[in-house]
Amino acid sequence: MGDRMRRVREARTESAGDVGAELMQRVARGDEAAFEQLYDLLVGPVFGLVRRIVRDPAQSEEVVQEIMVELWRSAARYSPERGSAMTWAMTMAHRRAVDRVRSAQAAADRDDTVGRRDVGRPFDEVAEQVTTRLEQEQVRRCLRTLTELQRESVLLAYYGGRTYREVGELLDTPLGTIKTRLRDGLIRLRDCLGVA
Amino acid sequence: MPADIHALTGAYALDAVSDGERAEFERHLAECESCAQEVAELRDTATRLALAATEDPPPVLKSRVLAKIRTVRQLPPETTAVPLRHWDRRPLALRMTTMAAAVLLVVAAALGVLVVRQNQQLDDTRAQADEMSRILRAGDAQVLSLDEGDTGRMTVAMSRSLDRMLLLGDDLPDPPSGRDFQVWSGHDGKMVSAGFLNPSNGNAQLALRGIGDADQIAVTVEPDGGSEQPTTPPVMSVDLPTA
Numbered sequence: 363m364g365d366r367m368r369r370v371r372e373a374r375t376e377s378a379g380d381v382g383a384e385l386m387q388r389v390a391r392g393d394e395a396a397f398e399q400l401y402d403l404l405v406g407p408v409f410g411l412v413r414r415i416v417r418d419p420a421q422s423e424e425v426v427q428e429i430m431v432e433l434w435r436s437a438a439r440y441s442p443e444r445g446s447a448m449t450w451a452m453t454m455a456h457r458r459a460v461d462r463v464r465s466a467q468a469a470a471d472r473d474d475t476v477g478r479r480d481v482g483r484p485f486d487e488v489a490e491q492v493t494t495r496l497e498q499e500q501v502r503r504c505l506r507t508l509t510e511l512q513r514e515s516v517l518l519a520y521y522g523g524r525t526y527r528e529v530g531e532l533l534d535t536p537l538g539t540i541k542t543r544l545r546d547g548l549i550r551l552r553d554c555l556g557v558a
Numbered sequence: 559m560p561a562d563i564h565a566l567t568g569a570y571a572l573d574a575v576s577d578g579e580r581a582e583f584e585r586h587l588a589e590c591e592s593c594a595q596e597v598a599e600l601r602d603t604a605t606r607l608a609l610a611a612t613e614d615p616p617p618v619l620k621s622r623v624l625a626k627i628r629t630v631r632q633l634p635p636e637t638t639a640v641p642l643r644h645w646d647r648r649p650l651a652l653r654m655t656t657m658a659a660a661v662l663l664v665v666a667a668a669l670g671v672l673v674v675r676q677n678q679q680l681d682d683t684r685a686q687a688d689e690m691s692r693i694l695r696a697g698d699a700q701v702l703s704l705d706e707g708d709t710g711r712m713t714v715a716m717s718r719s720l721d722r723m724l725l726l727g728d729d730l731p732d733p734p735s736g737r738d739f740q741v742w743s744g745h746d747g748k749m750v751s752a753g754f755l756n757p758s759n760g761n762a763q764l765a766l767r768g769i770g771d772a773d774q775i776a777v778t779v780e781p782d783g784g785s786e787q788p789t790t791p792p793v794m795s796v797d798l799p800t801a
């Protein structure tokens with residue numbers, strides 16, 4: 363891992379929002395060099411997220427490519443008043459990945475029993491990467507402040523791409539409880555991470 | 559609206575809802591500022607989960623994406639009233655379906671601003687706003703907009719069933735000295751005078767009734783007081799969609 367990569371990662375964790383917003387505005391004007399920088403900034407989290415949800419490597423790459431091209435296509439639709447470019451991009455990425463697995467699911471119900479087992483160790487696979495360690499440690503520490511039900515619900519929904527109904531079935535818990543736990547869990551995580 | 563809809567902010571921020579629930583919650587979001595704020599914060603929080611999951615993709619992906627974007631045209635920025643360069647070619651017909659109703663609310667709000675901004679010129683701003691909402695509430699409301707650059711921008715709201723139309727001009731130039739902007743409705747090639755647009759600070763509006771089977775609206779520059787028939791080529795013209 364070279365210096366350049368490390369700098370990119372630092373930018374990502376420290377002021378990704380601002381950098382992203384400025385890049386996004388240049389990309390909206392058709393600046394391909396700015397898009398390349400935006401790609402470097404976003405592709406790591408996008409790929410990590412999509413891999414966790416989609417899992418199949420070839421399909422994951424396909425979805426990531428779709429997402430990055432969509433960012434290029436719709437950059438002019440981003441406006442800083444709506445929030446950080448990072449969140450805008452990640453919201454779109456998550457939605458795309460989830461759409462992909464849910465339509466595949468509708469076509470042929472997935473027969474593997476993916477679930478708590480698969481997302482139970484969300485960080486292990488990348489734990490050796492220096493680059494995200496800081497972010498990971500903070501997120502992991504904050505996830506520990508959630509109750510077990512809150513944490514499992516949030517991780518199944520976000521990294522697993524599950525609907526709260528599916529989460530309810532997987533965790534054998536009433537839907538109303540799951541809805542509340544997802545919200546409470548995220549709020550606790552938000553306060554711990556110092557978001558907003 | 560179910561009493562517990564607010565509890566859905568978490569599930570919504572995580573995309574853990576069905577398409578139907580998403581649509582319903584988004585309708586709620588449009589009216590609930592505190593919900594929107596909470597969703598934004600929870601999405602920022604979820605983004606931190608994505609950052610923590612960062613993984614390097616195969617390097618070849620980058621060259622594939624960079625090659626791909628060279629073949630993809632970018633979308634224009636979003637605007638509230640969907641400005642159409644040539645309304646005659648691409649009329650925007652908005653039917654009062656659930657989706658269009660939301661769009662129309664936005665359009666109505668935008669036009670409401672126009673109407674309010676022109677209140678010095680209006681005898682009765684309220685009457686104008688009422689006219690607009692009356693038209694927009696009709697089941698066959700249609701909204702057209704035209705941007706002609708130097709000649710200004712125009713928005714037309716019309717309803718065939720009510721036989722009413724409201725024209726709103728923005729960024730209009732003043733007519734040449736001793737001339738007026740005369741509005742015409744076209745009926746299968748026959749032009750009938752419909753009134754005048756009198757810009758004040760670039761803004762003008764005209765409410766029309768009895769548009770009947772009009773298939774065109776045109777604006778021409780005529781001598782003060784107007785003409786029986788257009789004597790100059792239109793500075794703006796639009797073909798109206800049929801009912």
